[in-house]
Amino acid sequence: MxxxxxxxxxxxxxxxxxxxxxxxxxxxxxxxxxxxxxxxxxxxxxxxxxxxxxxxxxxxxxxxxxxxxxxxxxxxxxxxxxxxxxxxxxxxxxxxxxxxxxxxxxxxxxxxxxxxxxxxxxxxxxxxxSAGLDEKSITGFVNKWSAQNSIIMDNAVKHALTKALPKDARAAKLELDKLELAAGPEKKLLMDHLSLIAFSEEMNFFEFMSSMSQGGDPVEIWRRVLTNHMEKDSMIFMLTASLTREARALWMMLHGEDSSVRLPPFVKKQKAALAQRIGAARIAKIFDIVMEAEIGIKTGNRRPDQALELLVAALTNLFAIQPSNRRR
The missing domain is CATH 3.40.50.300 (P-loop containing nucleotide triphosphate hydrolases)
Structure with a gap:
């Protein structure tokens, strides 16, 4: 035999x-x-x-x-x-x-x-x-998937993807199946596509930005956001990708480009109201905060967990409502 x-x-x-x-x-x-x-x-x-x-x-x-x-x-x-x-x-x-x-x-x-x-x-x-998927083996897992399905992506996208995927092969496969569909006939995976990776029910960036802009308790809101991922290294990349996508949609709505934002009418109405409430200056600042976090990691000046903590602090400060502006 x-x-x-x-x-x-x-x-x-x-x-x-x-x-x-x-x-x-x-x-x-x-x-x-x-x-x-x-x-x-x-x-x-x-x-x-x-x-x-x-x-x-x-x-x-x-x-x-x-x-x-x-x-x-x-x-x-x-x-x-x-x-x-x-x-x-x-x-x-x-x-x-x-x-x-x-x-x-x-x-x-x-x-x-x-x-x-x-x-x-x-x-x-x-x-x-095999010890299962971890920070090292997830790269091989993604490479194998992309080769089998003829998916192409930039190195930056691949790096972010390996950080964002769950370290469970079955859960990761479900997310990759969604990304394969999103890549379309061109088989090109973009950074924006990574926002499709599932968060838990509590991980809703539109909800948290809406709450923050209305004076919600930042400690409770960020507890809900951060406790959805045990590994901060993974969390930072998903947070920056999702914040960028959300901020881009709000910016377009604020500047009359609603037709380019593909969302259900009732969701679009809610986001348009949020964009008006936040304002152009704070939406633009989100891009700066995200860029600072990503550059800090890529240049090696900050560890992912350090960048995450600074990003959280910056966003909390950005959305903080001054006492004089609070409703009495």
Missing amino acids: SRPGYIFLTCPDAELLHNRITEILESNKASDFEKKVYWADDELPSQFWDDLTLQTLFGSSKAIILRRAHTLKVATWKTLDKALSSLSESSFLFLCLEGKWDKKGAPVPAVLKKRNCWKYAEKQKWFWN
Whole structure:
């Protein structure tokens, strides 16, 4: 048998596991194998063991995927070790170790390292490791997506995209699917397109600018904005892209270019009112604040978290209502 009988895949991200299994099956000309998925959280049924060791009636081949294999008990690993020594040639087993990685590296259970199946897999290099998406691997994820879909983008757009995407492959894929549609037939991804990346329900920049311009509590408003992203490095790039897009729309409305702003009528009416309330000077200042933050990061004068804090402070000050202007 030219292909491996089984492979250990150590990765906490389900979408990356799915993608890698698909690639392995394709590279081994096994895409047509019947896929059978089992979960190690539950007691493995007799059918699982039959799939490993018995030929099917019509000789068809099976790709057996054991999810969350890192949760298997000692006794089960012992039984599985024996079963793999007599693995059917028609079976291709994928053992998914989905524990969270730590500083020591791949979270391989100690009990597994003692088993012959693991030692043999290491010798044959029947394993694949990935810590999931992070600041480094997200670039490769984006490059692969753009190559597969013939998407072109400037380096600045790619950098902003890698910072803005969620570090979960399934969530990131959903966002990239939207961006592919936005890129249109030209397949050209622009900075403005990045504003399509989903925020949570609370992440609404029109709402926060409207609230700030009416004297809303800046502490509460910014708490709602900032707590939607745990990683400030990602947050700053999405914030600048969204603020620029929002400010551009407000500026156009304020200067009679409403027809160029493609929004539902009721939304356009709300934004037109906001533009009048904020005024040209403060809208223009938003562009200056955003540019200062981006230049600070690109020149290395500021870390992303520093730029974010300064941007937040500048916007809070910009929208602050002086006591004499507050309603009494």
